[in-house]
Amino acid sequence: MPALALPRRLGAPRLTYAASLVIPVAVAALAASAAYAGADTTFAPALTKFTDFLEGSGGKIITVLSLAGGLIGLASGRFTLSQIAVPVGVGIGVGTGVPIVTSVVTAVI
Numbered sequence: 001m002p003a004l005a006l007p008r009r010l011g012a013p014r015l016t017y018a019a020s021l022v023i024p025v026a027v028a029a030l031a032a033s034a035a036y037a038g039a040d041t042t043f044a045p046a047l048t049k050f051t052d053f054l055e056g057s058g059g060k061i062i063t064v065l066s067l068a069g070g071l072i073g074l075a076s077g078r079f080t081l082s083q084i085a086v087p088v089g090v091g092i093g094v095g096t097g098v099p100i101v102t103s104v105v106t107a108v109i
Contacts, residue, residue, distance in 0.1 A: 051098055051102065054094055054098050055094075055095075055098055055099075059094035059095065059098075060094075062090060062094055063087065063090055063091040063094055063095075066086060066087040066090040066091070067087040067091075069086075069087070070083040070084060070086060070087045071083075
């Protein structure tokens, strides 16, 4: 039985195919402008509002709700360390996490 021959590829030669990829990439690279990460203030009002919420009464409400959930778990009769650790972690995270994240993001950008 003779070996099966693969069909010849029809279409553009390799050089034309490569040129059809390289030319649009080159045009896009030449037309691109510099991007400045710290200059954009599109989401600054939302970030300020959310940060103020977490650092103010919103953070306190979240911490109290987490503590209430831990106390309800303790009242149900089963004790796990997470019922105490989670509210403490939430309180620390809400109280100090926002300034830490903000300073890290500002330092990176």
